[in-house]
Amino acid sequence: MKLIENMRKQALEELALAGDAGGLEKWRIHYLGKKGPVQGLMKELKSLPKEDKPVFGQLVNKLKNELKEAHGVAKERLGAAPKSGGDEDLTLPGIPPLIGTRHPITQMMEQMISCMKSLGFEVAEGPEVEDEFHNFNALNIPENHPARSEADNFYLSDNQLLRSQTSTVQIRVMENRKPPLRIIAPGRVYRPDSVDASHHYMFHQIEGLAVDKGLTMQDMKSTLIQFFAGLFGEDLEIRLRPNFFPFTEPSAEVDVACPFCKGKGCSTCQQKGWIEMGGCGMVDPNVFKAVGYDPDVYTGFAFGLGIERMAMRRFGIPDIRYLTENDVRFLSQFPG
Ligand SMILES: [Zn+2]
Structure with a gap:
């Protein structure tokens, strides 16, 4: 359980640092991919006593769902912020910079x-x-x-x-x-x-x-x-x-x-x-x-x-x- 909790903490911390769409995608592939550390937790199943296996499996699944949800929220928040690249209309007039004048x-x-x-x-x-x-x-x-x-x-x-x-x-x-x-x-x-x-x-x-x-x-x-x-x-x-x-x-x-x-x-x-x-x-x-x-x-x-x-x-x-x-x-x- 300590292992799962540490993983959860680390994943959410890194998610908070992903500032753009590229970072977010990299995070998703790492934590939610088949070869990622979350999936890797399943390997620990083998070393556990038989009666603990179902509980551990449930906890790992719960963590996966939680991370998926957090990723969705982060993606939405990023989408609401101004996009950087690709979708701008470059023909729109820009905002002229304010230039100071002498008194x-x-x-x-x-x-x-x-x-x-x-x-x-x-x-x-x-x-x-x-x-x-x-x-x-x-x-x-x-x-x-x-x-x-x-x-x-x-x-x-x-x-x-x-x-x-x-x-x-x-x-x-x-x-x-x-x-x-x-x-x-x-x-x-x-x-x-x-x-x-x-x-x-x-x-x-x-x-x-x-x-x-x-x-x-x-x-x-x-x-x-x-x-x-x-x-x-x-x-x-x-x-x-x-x-x-x-x-x-x-x-x-x-x-x-x-x-x-x-x-x-x-x-x-x-x-x-x-x-x-x-x-x-x-x-x-x-x-x-x-x-x-x-x-x-x-x-x-x-x-x-x-x-x-x-x-x-x-x-x-x-x-x-x-x-x-x-x-x-x-x-x-x-x-x-
Ligand atoms: Zn006069």
């Missing part, structure tokens, strides 16, 4: 970088955790300026904060290099705004800076015109509206003629015909002094543009929150 912010950023690179600017980077010197002092933002308030910044300690603008990178580059230089600094910035359809506490800016002898506002304006022409694929009028920023003098807001309605007015530009792009201006002499450049020798211009704002207009995204939710149904709408 719309990344796409926008890469387009802006490529436009600026073609104008001779190179990419620079800086840390997102900044100190007050690079975020404020060196940018001519005095001690008691409201822009430094705790309500408007994410302070990590007395002297450390998440940078509130990418202008910090200008300072870091100028500290380490001599003019002439032309850089752009794309990256994340942080401000404790309450989140709604058009505001977020984390967003992206791209900062441009050029420093050389004899640069004027005319150079800045022509750089911006060429930048937007590269970005939107056509020459668009721009306008500069006087403004104030501590780190530039004079300072201006830059608007570009709406590329969608050509200035006639549409829903994208809120019927204004112009789209606000960001701030710009000539680098304030105090900023040059903070990094050790001689403001009597060098001049420069700088501009900062919001990447979310541009991507939302470019792609027709109505809510800034979509950009950080990482919903694949949203992201897959921007192939590229």
Whole structure:
């Protein structure tokens, strides 16, 4: 009886391992065939006492039936699973593999970088955790300026904060290099705004800076015109509206003629015909002094543009929150 039980155990274990029709058939031939070990058990009959022979014969037959049944169940289960070989209709269309896409912010950023690179600017980077010197002092933002308030910044300690603008990178580059230089600094910035359809506490800016002898506002304006022409694929009028920023003098807001309605007015530009792009201006002499450049020798211009704002207009995204939710149904709408 022990012999029969061991055989039963071994046969069922091997059956469980037979993963396809071939394996199953091999198992059937081995265990249920005439020359197999189950049939071989019958040879043991000879060595048994006469009175035990009928019981032993019955037990072997019972085992055979049990194994046949188990084989039937296993075969059925295999048949229910997808078949592998022979029966497929190869003319049916396949399932296309899902291919990832770049985030719309990344796409926008890469387009802006490529436009600026073609104008001779190179990419620079800086840390997102900044100190007050690079975020404020060196940018001519005095001690008691409201822009430094705790309500408007994410302070990590007395002297450390998440940078509130990418202008910090200008300072870091100028500290380490001599003019002439032309850089752009794309990256994340942080401000404790309450989140709604058009505001977020984390967003992206791209900062441009050029420093050389004899640069004027005319150079800045022509750089911006060429930048937007590269970005939107056509020459668009721009306008500069006087403004104030501590780190530039004079300072201006830059608007570009709406590329969608050509200035006639549409829903994208809120019927204004112009789209606000960001701030710009000539680098304030105090900023040059903070990094050790001689403001009597060098001049420069700088501009900062919001990447979310541009991507939302470019792609027709109505809510800034979509950009950080990482919903694949949203992201897959921007192939590229
Ligand atoms: Zn428009």
